[in-house]
Amino acid sequence: MVDQRKKITLLVFFFFSLLIESTFEQKISSLDEKSALLLVRSSLGIRSRDWPVKGNPCLNWNGIKCDANGTVTEINISGFRRTRTGNQNPQFSVDSLVNLTRLASFNASRFSLPGPIPAFFGLSLLTLEVLDLSSCSITGTIPENLNRLSRLRVLDLSKNSISGEIPPSLTSLQNLSILDLSSNSVRGLIPASIGALSKLQRLNLSRSSLSFSIPPSLGDLSALVDLDLSFNDLSGSVPSELKELRNLKAFVIAGNRLSGSLPLDLFSFLSKLQVVDFGDSGLIGALPSRLWSLPELKILDLSGNHFSNLLNITVSFDSTVSMLNISGNMFYGNLTLLLRRFQVIDLSGNYFEGKVPDFVPINASLSNNCLQGPKNQRNLSDCALFYQSKGLTFDNFGPPEEKKSPKSSWLNNRKIVILAAVGGSILVMLFLILLPITVSFCVRRRNQSSTSNHPRGNGVGPLPLDETLPSREGVSINFASLGSSFSYQQLLNATKEFSDSNLIKKGQSGDLFKGVLETGVQIVVKRISLESTKNNEAYLTELDFFSRFAHPRIVPFIGKCLESTTHKFLVYKYMPNGDLPSSLFYKSNSLIDDGLKSLDWITRLKIALGVAEGLSYLHHDCSPSIVHRDVQASSILLDDKFEVRLGSFSKACHQENNGRPRKIARMLRLSQSSQESVPGSPATATCAYDVYCFGKILVELITGKLGISSCEETQFKKILSEIMPYISSQEKEAVMNILDQSLMVDEDLLEEVWAMAIVARSCLNPKPTRRPLMRHIVQALENPLRVVREDSGESERFRTTGSSRGSSSSGRVFGSWRQSTSDPVAAGTSSLLSQAEGLATGSSARGSSRGASSRRSMKDV
Numbered sequence: 002m003v004d005q006r007k008k009i010t011l012l013v014f015f016f017f018s019l020l021i022e023s024t025f026e027q028k029i030s031s032l033d034e035k036s037a038l039l040l041v042r043s044s045l046g047i048r049s050r051d052w053p054v055k056g057n058p059c060l061n062w063n064g065i066k067c068d069a070n071g072t073v074t075e076i077n078i079s080g081f082r083r084t085r086t087g088n089q090n091p092q093f094s095v096d097s098l099v100n101l102t103r104l105a106s107f108n109a110s111r112f113s114l115p116g117p118i119p120a121f122f123g124l125s126l127l128t129l130e131v132l133d134l135s136s137c138s139i140t141g142t143i144p145e146n147l148n149r150l151s152r153l154r155v156l157d158l159s160k161n162s163i164s165g166e167i168p169p170s171l172t173s174l175q176n177l178s179i180l181d182l183s184s185n186s187v188r189g190l191i192p193a194s195i196g197a198l199s200k201l202q203r204l205n206l207s208r209s210s211l212s213f214s215i216p217p218s219l220g221d222l223s224a225l226v227d228l229d230l231s232f233n234d235l236s237g238s239v240p241s242e243l244k245e246l247r248n249l250k251a252f253v254i255a256g257n258r259l260s261g262s263l264p265l266d267l268f269s270f271l272s273k274l275q276v277v278d279f280g281d282s283g284l285i286g287a288l289p290s291r292l293w294s295l296p297e298l299k300i301l302d303l304s305g306n307h308f309s310n311l312l313n314i315t316v317s318f319d320s321t322v323s324m325l326n327i328s329g330n331m332f333y334g335n336l337t338l339l340l341r342r343f344q345v346i347d348l349s350g351n352y353f354e355g356k357v358p359d360f361v362p363i364n365a366s367l368s369n370n371c372l373q374g375p376k377n378q379r380n381l382s383d384c385a386l387f388y389q390s391k392g393l394t395f396d397n398f399g400p401p402e403e404k405k406s407p408k409s410s411w412l413n414n415r416k417i418v419i420l421a422a423v424g425g426s427i428l429v430m431l432f433l434i435l436l437p438i439t440v441s442f443c444v445r446r447r448n449q450s451s452t453s454n455h456p457r458g459n460g461v462g463p464l465p466l467d468e469t470l471p472s473r474e475g476v477s478i479n480f481a482s483l484g485s486s487f488s489y490q491q492l493l494n495a496t497k498e499f500s501d502s503n504l505i506k507k508g509q510s511g512d513l514f515k516g517v518l519e520t521g522v523q524i525v526v527k528r529i530s531l532e533s534t535k536n537n538e539a540y541l542t543e544l545d546f547f548s549r550f551a552h553p554r555i556v557p558f559i560g561k562c563l564e565s566t567t568h569k570f571l572v573y574k575y576m577p578n579g580d581l582p583s584s585l586f587y588k589s590n591s592l593i594d595d596g597l598k599s600l601d602w603i604t605r606l607k608i609a610l611g612v613a614e615g616l617s618y619l620h621h622d623c624s625p626s627i628v629h630r631d632v633q634a635s636s637i638l639l640d641d642k643f644e645v646r647l648g649s650f651s652k653a654c655h656q657e658n659n660g661r662p663r664k665i666a667r668m669l670r671l672s673q674s675s676q677e678s679v680p681g682s683p684a685t686a687t688c689a690y691d692v693y694c695f696g697k698i699l700v701e702l703i704t705g706k707l708g709i710s711s712c713e714e715t716q717f718k719k720i721l722s723e724i725m726p727y728i729s730s731q732e733k734e735a736v737m738n739i740l741d742q743s744l745m746v747d748e749d750l751l752e753e754v755w756a757m758a759i760v761a762r763s764c765l766n767p768k769p770t771r772r773p774l775m776r777h778i779v780q781a782l783e784n785p786l787r788v789v790r791e792d793s794g795e796s797e798r799f800r801t802t803g804s805s806r807g808s809s810s811s812g813r814v815f816g817s818w819r820q821s822t823s824d825p826v827a828a829g830t831s832s833l834l835s836q837a838e839g840l841a842t843g844s845s846a847r848g849s850s851r852g853a854s855s856r857r858s859m860k861d862v
């Protein structure tokens with residue numbers, strides 16, 4: 002009994018295994034299909050290792066896919082090699098494909114199929130959705146009847162020797178999303194009706210021999226993502242209709258014979274562009290400035306055209322752009338592009354003038370311009386003639402040898418040299434007196450700024466005396482106890498050996514790398530190269546700072562590594578939301594909207610308040626007061642909840658002299674032009690300077706214009722003059738004109754925007770003494786509506802609170818704003834900063850006379 006049952010089970014098992022085996026054997030259902038494949042196999046000479054004769058095509062042939070019924074749906078012989086016999090007489094002979102009734106994809110790229118595309122493709126392979134015949138050595142023309150493959154989504158015939166014209170009938174392939182005819186000898190014109198291919202995402206016609214112009218109807222291809230028409234013989238210009246290609250990521254028309262200029266609104270809606278390659282395409286005229294604010298741009302090649310713009314836009318590409326080549330054009334003006342993280346920069350062969358700013362990387366190509374400093378520049382007559390032709394005067398290359406700098410201009414003024422010498426000795430005396438009282442990092446800082454402006458050093462003015470001061474002796478902090486001490490190896494491991502992929506950004510005082518400690522803690526490491534003396538002092542300043550202060554609004558300091566003599570490393574906690582510029586606009590993952598989102602108003606207000614709280618701690622809770630001196634968007638770090646943690650303390654110092662500039666300092670400043678005196682000068686060592694910079698942050702938050710808080714002072718003054726008219730105490734709607742367009746604000750929020758704008762305005766008061774205190778700003782931002790409601794409604798009350806008796810904080814902020822209305826426009830355009838330093842200059846006089854007429858009554862309140 003038992004034995005029999007065993008036998009039966011065994012038997013059943015045996016049959017089952019037979020059954021299973023036979024179903025697999027039969028996996029390719031139709032014998033026709035198998036013999037068709039065998040015929041293809043022999044006509045193409047496919048090797049046994051790819052398609053073994055005895056094997057089951059659906060199971061063990063490479064590149065064959067079948068559906069559940071065992072019918073072949075996909076053939077992929079891409080990159081296969083032929084057998085020796087197959088190689089002897091290679092042909093495009095795949096006739097038996099007609100017996101594959103459900104074939105949806107045929108990919109033969111990089112498989113040699115010399116000969117024309119067989120006519121039966123368009124007659125019989127009606128189930129095809131993908132036809133990839135790129136790099137197949139195909140000849141002949143594109144068969145007209147391919148248009149009958151109505152399911153076709155991908156048609157890639159690139160890199161062959163196809164000739165003839167593009168058949169207009171192709172445009173009936175309604176489901177086409179990729180059409181690649183690049184690198185062929187296709188000639189004639191691009192059919193205008195191609196614009197009807199509404200699902201097209203990639204159109205690549207580059208390196209064909211097409212002539213004629215770009216048909217405007219391409220603008221109908223709103224789904225187009227890649228457009229590559231490079232190296233054709235296109236003439237004419239770029240039709241303005243192309244601005245409708247809203248999904249375009251790559252826009253490539255390099256190497257054509259276009260003429261004319263680009264439509265000024267070309268980039269208005271092309272906000273997804275990542276690659277713009279217009280190199281060598283004969284374009285002239287002005288480059289639409291919108292190009293510089295494309296948020297996702299990575300590669301920009303405009304080389305070898307005849308673009309001629311005054312490139313005076315301040316652009317801050319953060320961490321996205323990797324290549325910029327605008328060589329061989331006629332761009333001119335001062336270099337204001339913030340070229341932060343380009344890997345390749347080529348500005349050669351233009352007419353840029355002036356000094357080369359710090360943010361231009363050393364390996365940028367700058368030759369053949371009119372710049373001061375770099376080698377291989379154009380000659381004087383060339384530059385002068387060019388600028389003359391633009392109605393401008395070329396300011397020469399600056400004085401020979403010495404670069405222009407605040408100190409070298411002292412040389413030109415004998416009176417001031419004497420003043421400076423006297424001032425210098427007084428300064429030294431002051432130093433000696435103040436040294437025991439003030440902590441010395443401001444002293445060091447001034448020292449650095451002088452050495453950085455003058456790498457070779459010079460013997461003019463008070464500076465050498467500064468240098469003789471033993472700057473570090475005043476610092477007696479034992480940094481060993483500060484945070485953890487990491488070994489260099491630990492940091493190497495944490496940051497993948499400081500790999501490029503871990504680089505967050507290149508900062509002024511060092512490069513920032515992301516990393517993970519062995520414990521799993523995410524960190525940011527600042528690598529400071531001591532090659533520049535500036536950095537040498539800056540990292541000590543920072544260590545000094547962190548050894549004294551910590552606050553919830555200050556980035557948490559984790560440790561340092563000081564073992565190397567060439568590099569020092571500071572380690573901070575990682576902030577998930579990076580800095581303000583990188584989070585103000587961010588990519589959303591949502592597919593519904595167009596992918597780019599900006600921080601909402603509530604978050605912006607929260608950030609403003611956070612920064613104010615941090616600065617208020619420094620200014621009011623530290624004693625003596627700390628001045629941050631580097632308040633700009635990139636110093637504002639954001640944790641996972643968008644809470645502000647301030648960073649960038651390498652310039653921080655104690656406020657000098659209780660905020661009042663010393664007389665001697667004021668005297669020295671006389672010798673410097675207003676704009677040059679700002680960045681490293683003692684004038685910045687006041688809390689009022691931080692407040693001023695904070696005002697810029699508020700402007701950046703309101704307008705959403707990245708880079709405002711970091712741009713040059715002259716540039717900022719221009720911006721200021723444009724926006725100030727819209728910050729009015731009378732009319733809240735005016736502020737809508739400058740508000741970031743990506744913000745949606747209702748009536749209530751608009752009042753908050755208005756309030757913030759008013760606070761910003763008071764912070765930007767040209768007179769430092771009139772700027773509000775940080776702790777009052779905190780109170781105003783905590784309750785923004787009070788600022789405006791007290792203003793518009795209760796002017797009576799305001800007048801009292803605005804006075805010295807006032808106790809209402811917002812009133813005080815507002816009061817100082819009110820005082821600042823003495824024509825901010827003029828203040829903005831003229832030398833705002835010279836006013837800020839209390840210098841009576843001609844321009845401010847002009848300012849007040851302009852403002853006098855209309856604003857007098859208001860001012861006299």
Ligand SMILES: *[C@@H]1O[C@H](CO)[C@@H](O)[C@H](O)[C@H]1NC(C)=O
Nearest residue numbers: 030067068069070071072103
């Ligand atoms: C398999 O064949 C059956 C009957 O012919 C058909 O209904 C079914 O759609 C086929 N399945 C596939 C995936 O083609």
Ligand SMILES: *[C@@H]1O[C@H](CO)[C@@H](O)[C@H](O)[C@H]1NC(C)=O
Nearest residue numbers: 063064077078079080081108
């Ligand atoms: C096609 O086949 C090649 C080689 O087998 C393989 O590398 C490739 O991924 C396949 N491509 C597709 C789209 O299946």
Ligand SMILES: *[C@@H]1O[C@H](CO)[C@@H](O)[C@H](O)[C@H]1NC(C)=O
Nearest residue numbers: 033037040096097098099100
């Ligand atoms: C397709 O299959 C039929 C039936 O087996 C056969 O007669 C015909 O020759 C095949 N066609 C090609 C081109 O192989």
Ligand SMILES: *[C@@H]1O[C@H](CO)[C@@H](O)[C@H](O)[C@H]1NC(C)=O
Nearest residue numbers: 079080108110131133155157
């Ligand atoms: C064809 O195969 C190649 C390489 O195997 C692949 O790169 C290509 O994307 C395939 N073509 C299509 C249209 O999938």
Ligand SMILES: *[C@@H]1O[C@H](CO)[C@@H](O)[C@H](O)[C@H]1NC(C)=O
Nearest residue numbers: 150151152153154175176177
């Ligand atoms: C085009 O694609 C859609 C969606 O993928 C499909 O429903 C439709 O049948 C296709 N049209 C043709 C002619 O194959």
Ligand SMILES: *[C@@H]1O[C@H](CO)[C@@H](O)[C@H](O)[C@H]1NC(C)=O
Nearest residue numbers: 159183184205207227229251
């Ligand atoms: C277009 O084709 C050319 C050559 O075939 C290729 O180099 C280029 O990358 C393609 N462009 C796009 C946007 O796909």
Ligand SMILES: *[C@@H]1O[C@H](CO)[C@@H](O)[C@H](O)[C@H]1NC(C)=O
Nearest residue numbers: 280304305326328345346347
């Ligand atoms: C920029 O473009 C020009 C002209 O096409 C080329 O000669 C040069 O090598 C490019 N520069 C870089 C850095 O690639």
Ligand SMILES: *[C@@H]1O[C@H](CO)[C@@H](O)[C@H](O)[C@H]1NC(C)=O
Nearest residue numbers: 311312313314315716719720
């Ligand atoms: C740049 O220059 C143009 C032409 O001179 C001028 O109209 C424009 O206002 C300037 N823009 C800035 C930001 O300075």
Ligand SMILES: *[C@@H]1O[C@H](CO)[C@@H](O)[C@H](O)[C@H]1NC(C)=O
Nearest residue numbers: 311333334335354355393396
């Ligand atoms: C460049 O800057 C210099 C000095 O700041 C100025 O005199 C000159 O006008 C500027 N050039 C242009 C074209 O704006």
Ligand SMILES: *[C@@H]1O[C@H](CO)[C@@H](O)[C@H](O)[C@H]1NC(C)=O
Nearest residue numbers: 343344345346362363364365
């Ligand atoms: C230029 O320097 C940057 C870093 O400073 C680097 O990432 C980039 O690769 C360099 N580019 C070239 C062309 O060497």
Ligand SMILES: *[C@@H]1O[C@H](CO)[C@@H](O)[C@H](O)[C@H]1NC(C)=O
Nearest residue numbers: 378379380381382383384386
């Ligand atoms: C300056 O350069 C231009 C253009 O390169 C050249 O034609 C001219 O002869 C040069 N002039 C001098 C004085 O070298």
